[in-house]
Amino acid sequence: MKKNRFIAIVLCMFLLAGCGSNVATVQETPSPAVNEENSQATDTEEEVAEDTAVPTETAKATEAVKEEKKEAESTDEAKVTDATKEAEADAIEINWDDVKTLDTPITMYAQKQVNIRKGPDTQYDRLGTLSLNDEVSVIGESKSSPWKEIKYNDDVAFVHGNFLGTEKIDLEALKAAQEAAAATAAAQAPQQQQTQAAQPAQPAQPAQPVASAAGTLFIGDSRTCQMQSATGGGNCGWICEYATGYDWFANTAIPQADPIIGKGTKVVICMGVNDPGSLNSYANKVNEKAAEWVNRGAKVYYVSINPVDHPYEDKTPNIDSFNAQMPTLLANVKWIDTASVIKQGGFVLEDGIHYDAAGNVSIYNMIIRSLK
Numbered sequence: 001m002k003k004n005r006f007i008a009i010v011l012c013m014f015l016l017a018g019c020g021s022n023v024a025t026v027q028e029t030p031s032p033a034v035n036e037e038n039s040q041a042t043d044t045e046e047e048v049a050e051d052t053a054v055p056t057e058t059a060k061a062t063e064a065v066k067e068e069k070k071e072a073e074s075t076d077e078a079k080v081t082d083a084t085k086e087a088e089a090d091a092i093e094i095n096w097d098d099v100k101t102l103d104t105p106i107t108m109y110a111q112k113q114v115n116i117r118k119g120p121d122t123q124y125d126r127l128g129t130l131s132l133n134d135e136v137s138v139i140g141e142s143k144s145s146p147w148k149e150i151k152y153n154d155d156v157a158f159v160h161g162n163f164l165g166t167e168k169i170d171l172e173a174l175k176a177a178q179e180a181a182a183a184t185a186a187a188q189a190p191q192q193q194q195t196q197a198a199q200p201a202q203p204a205q206p207a208q209p210v211a212s213a214a215g216t217l218f219i220g221d222s223r224t225c226q227m228q229s230a231t232g233g234g235n236c237g238w239i240c241e242y243a244t245g246y247d248w249f250a251n252t253a254i255p256q257a258d259p260i261i262g263k264g265t266k267v268v269i270c271m272g273v274n275d276p277g278s279l280n281s282y283a284n285k286v287n288e289k290a291a292e293w294v295n296r297g298a299k300v301y302y303v304s305i306n307p308v309d310h311p312y313e314d315k316t317p318n319i320d321s322f323n324a325q326m327p328t329l330l331a332n333v334k335w336i337d338t339a340s341v342i343k344q345g346g347f348v349l350e351d352g353i354h355y356d357a358a359g360n361v362s363i364y365n366m367i368i369r370s371l372k
Contacts, residue, residue, distance in 0.1 A: 092119065092123060092124065094118075094119045094120070094124075098120075098142055098143050098144055099120070099140050099141070099142055099143070099149055100140055100141055100142075100143055101139065101140045101149075102138065102139055102140055102141065105137045105138060105139045105151075106137070106138045106166070107135060107136075107137060107138075107166075108135075108136055108138050108148070108164040108165060108166055109133050109134065109135055109136075109164065109165055109166070109167065109168045109169070110130035110131060110132055110133060110134045110136070110159075110163060110164060111132070111163050111164065111165045111169060112132060112163050112243070112351065112353070113129060113130065113131055113132060113243055113274060113353075114129070114130050114159055114160060114163035114164075114311065115128075115129055115130075115159075115160075115311060115312070115314065116128040116129060116130060116150070116152060116157045116158070116159055117157060117158050117159070118157060118158070119158055120142045120145060120147030120149075120158045121145075121147070122310060122311055122313065122314070124158070126314055127152065127153075127157050128152070128157075130159065130163075131243055132169060132171075132242060132243035133168045133169055133243075136150045136151070136152075136159065136164070137150060137151045138150055138164070139151055139156070140156075141161065142158075146160060146161035146162050147159070147160055147161060148160075148161045148164060160311050162351075163311075163351075169242075171242060175225075215237075215264045215265050215266060216234075216235075216236040216237065216265075216266045216268065216368070216371065217236065217237040217238075217239065217257060217260070217261065217265055217266065217267050217268065218236055218237065218238050218239070218240065218268045218270065219239045219240070219249070219253050219254075219257055219267065219268065219269050219270070219271070220239075220240045220268075220269065220270030220271055220303075221240065221241065221242065221243070221244045221245070221270070221271060221273060221274055222240070222241075222242040222243060222244075222354065223270060223273060223306070223353075223354060223355070223360075224238065224240040224270045225238075225240040225241070225242060226354055226355070226360050227270075227360045227363060227364050228240065229360075230357040230358075230360035230361050230364070231360065231361055231364050234364060234368070237260070239253050239256050239257055241253075243274065244271075244274065245271075245274045245275035245278060246271070246275055246278040246281045246282060246285075249269075249271050249282070249285070250281075250285050254285070254289060258289070261293050261296065261298050262296050262297060262298065263296060263297030263298065264297060264298070265293070265296075265297075265298040265299070266298070266299050266301065266371050267290075267293060267298055267299070267300045267301065268301045268303060268336075268367060268371070269286060269300070269301065269302045269303065270303045272305045272319075272322055272326075273305050273306070273308070273315070273319070273353065276305060276315065276318040276319050276321070276322040277318060279321075279322050279325060279326060279329075280329070282326070283326060283329035283330060286300070286302060286330065286333060287329075287330060287331045287332070287333070290330075290331065290332045290333050291331075291332060294332045299334070299371075300332065300333045300334070301333065301334045301335075301336050301367075301370070301371065302326065302330060302333050302334070302335055302336065303336045303338060303367055304323045304326075304335070304336065304337045304338055304339040304340075305319045305322055305323055305339060306338055306339050306342050306355070306363065307319070307339060307342055307343055307347075307349075308349070308352055308353050309349045309352045309353075310352050311352050312352045312353050313352075319339075323337070323339055334370075336366075336367055336370045338363055338366050338367065341366060342359075342363070346362075347359040347362070347363075
């Protein structure tokens with residue numbers, strides 16, 4: 001009996017030991033404190049995630065600020081550029097201490113076509129142009145240069161004094177003198193040739209004009225008149241006038257030329273230096289008349305506008321544009337490009353627009369050799 005009771009007690013003790021083991025297992029389950037720690041860790045991870053997201057939003061805002069700043073800087077740069085341009089323009093100021101005011105205004109006349117400028121130098125803006133014999137009232141002059149101060153459109157402006165005179169140019173007398181000089185040169189030519197033939201060979205001299213076949217007719221402005229004078233006419237016909245442009249060409253020159261143009265006539269047109277802006281007018285009129293003249297058996301040529309120099313250099317862009325476009329506009333007309341040859345050098349401009357005698361002879365020879 002006692003033995004059985006002992007066994008029962010031992011069994012109970014074993015059972016109790018098993019229950020304790022089970023309780024211990026339950027206690028190993030995370031306690032509230034552990035869960036709190038895990039919760040804090042999770043929150044920390046979420047905070048990290050949020051912190052990671054913040055730079056993305058900040059970057060967007062930063063980029064927007066950068067764009068605004070860039071745009072503002074661009075606008076500021078534009079303002080600075082405009083301000084710089086204005087400052088540069090204002091920097092070219094007239095030195096009025098160098099300009100002497102005349103006690104009494106003097107009436108003067110343009111001796112050639114000349115530019116009117118805002119100040120006494122070619123760096124100043126061009127305000128307009130004086131044509132041959134235009135009258136101006138000179139009220140002052142530069143102490144250090146030939147520039148004259150004139151009244152112009154209720155204001156003042158400047159003209160280079162080398163192109164002003166106290167008297168008008170007598171165009172009739174000028175033409176008569178040129179014709180007389182040409183006649184004298186033609187009369188002396190045979191005698192000069194005989195004298196040269198009797199003398200020993202001399203060093204090379206400037207080119208002499210090439211004789212043209214009868215029937216060649218030149219039409220042009222003052223440059224053409226000077227070419228006629230320098231060559232003695234060269235056995236050609238000449239219709240030319242000083243200080244002329246499209247109106248003279250269309251209304252005077254063509255009516256004079258039209259009746260004498262026929263089979264075998266070679267018409268050489270040298271117009272445009274005084275009004276290169278009339279490009280389309282020249283092209284249309286020349287094409288209109290060339291159609292008639294070619295139908296009669298004539299040939300028509302148009303000569304490029306030759307280069308200019310001080311004080312006419314501001315004409316150069318328009319001249320270059322004229323020479324580039326005119327060949328593309330002409331029909332039944334051959335283009336003669338003398339300008340590109342002259343640009344290579346060796347030609348002398350006496351006043352910025354007219355060539356010396358040797359230059360006129362060379363230009364004439366280039367033209368004659370191009371007539372085919």
